[in-house]
Amino acid sequence: MASHAPLIVPALKKHTATVIMAHGLGDSGSGWMFLAQNWRRRGKFDEVAFVFPNAPIIPITVNFGMQMPGWYDLTKLGRDMEFEEALSTQDETGIVRSRDYFNTLIKEEIEKGIKPSRIVLGGFSQGGAVSLFTGVTSKEKLGGVFGLSCYLPLSDRIKNYIPTDWPSKTTPFFLAHGDEDAVVKYEFGMKSAALLKEMGLENVSFNPYDGLGHSADPREIEDLERFLEKAIPSEDASAGL
Numbered sequence: 001m002a003s004h005a006p007l008i009v010p011a012l013k014k015h016t017a018t019v020i021m022a023h024g025l026g027d028s029g030s031g032w033m034f035l036a037q038n039w040r041r042r043g044k045f046d047e048v049a050f051v052f053p054n055a056p057i058i059p060i061t062v063n064f065g066m067q068m069p070g071w072y073d074l075t076k077l078g079r080d081m082e083f084e085e086a087l088s089t090q091d092e093t094g095i096v097r098s099r100d101y102f103n104t105l106i107k108e109e110i111e112k113g114i115k116p117s118r119i120v121l122g123g124f125s126q127g128g129a130v131s132l133f134t135g136v137t138s139k140e141k142l143g144g145v146f147g148l149s150c151y152l153p154l155s156d157r158i159k160n161y162i163p164t165d166w167p168s169k170t171t172p173f174f175l176a177h178g179d180e181d182a183v184v185k186y187e188f189g190m191k192s193a194a195l196l197k198e199m200g201l202e203n204v205s206f207n208p209y210d211g212l213g214h215s216a217d218p219r220e221i222e223d224l225e226r227f228l229e230k231a232i233p234s235e236d237a238s239a240g241l
Contacts, residue, residue: 004028006105009036009050016047017118017143017232018109020102022055022127024149026068029054032124035221044225047234051105055126058094071098071126072153095133095153096161102134110140120231122146122174122224124216125184129153132173132192133161136201141167144231146174146224149184149214152192159199172203174227176220178212 007029011017021032029052036050055069062074072094102121109119120143123131128150135145136158145168152158162168173196177189186208193206207223 004054006051006053007033008052009033009040011049012040012046014047014235015049015112015114016235017045017120018049018051018114019045019120019228019232020051020053020105020109020122020131022053022071022102022121022123022131023069024123024125024127025055025060025070025074027124028069038221039225045228045232045234048228048232049109051109053101053105055098071095071130074126090153092154092157095130098130099134099137099161102130103138106134106138106140106142116140117143118232120144120146120228122148123150124148125150125214132175132196133158135171135173136168136196136199137161137163138168138171139163142171144172144174144227146176146227147189147192148176148216148220148224149178149181149189150175150192151184151188152195155192155195166200169200170202172205172227172231173201174205174207174224176207176209176223178209178214178217178220180211181214183214 023031032052039045055071057067058070059065059067060070073091075089121131121135128147132147132152175189175193177186179186193204196204209220
């Protein structure tokens with residue numbers, strides 16, 4: 001999968017955990033580095049390395065075939081269709097290819113000595129969608145998975161990709177969505193959270209935000225911060241108890 005190497009913000013102390021954060025369509029890893037910079041300024045997550053992958057440049061059908069960074073192709077935008085129609089027009093090949101790439105990033109962290117339970121995978125929009133798909137179908141039990149302004153892709157056939165022992169069944173999932181999102185409908189996020197619960201995932205939270213469009217805001221980032229504090233608590237703090 002041809003793409004620029006991920007941007008990495010290393011841990012300030014002993015590296016004990018990793019957060020992988022995937023951007024949305026047309027963006028790049030640098031577009032979300034403000035998360036790590038914000039937490040660094042405030043002395044948060046000193047043991048955490050942040051990985052910001054870059055999607056490959058691919059033609060996007062909904063944008064008249066224009067080449068741009070994307071994790072998979074889109075033929076329509078969510079605002080133009082219902083959830084069931086979205087499922088029938090998905091780029092399964094592209095989604096699975098990106099899932100495999102995300103799994104490679106997870107494997108690289110494990111090879112560095114990071115426990116899967118200390119790895120959190122997430123993203124925004126397309127990056128969030130692939131993160132949810134990767135998290136549900138992971139062969140490793142991750143510390144957590146989050147998706148901002150996104151939906152669960154291939155939800156009509158995702159069971160075909162889930163391992164028999166399903167390590168992710170108890171993994172915490174954090175979904176967040178603005179109720180004025182004009183790109184990925186709020187309904188898509190809400191239905192995705194419900195589908196995850198119906199599938200049998202035991203720890204799924206859906207977090208709505210009044211007045212928020214297809215973007216992030218401080219309320220959402222604060223909630224994400226609390227989610228990460230629970231998913232990958234500081235080992236330094238634990239050792240001091």
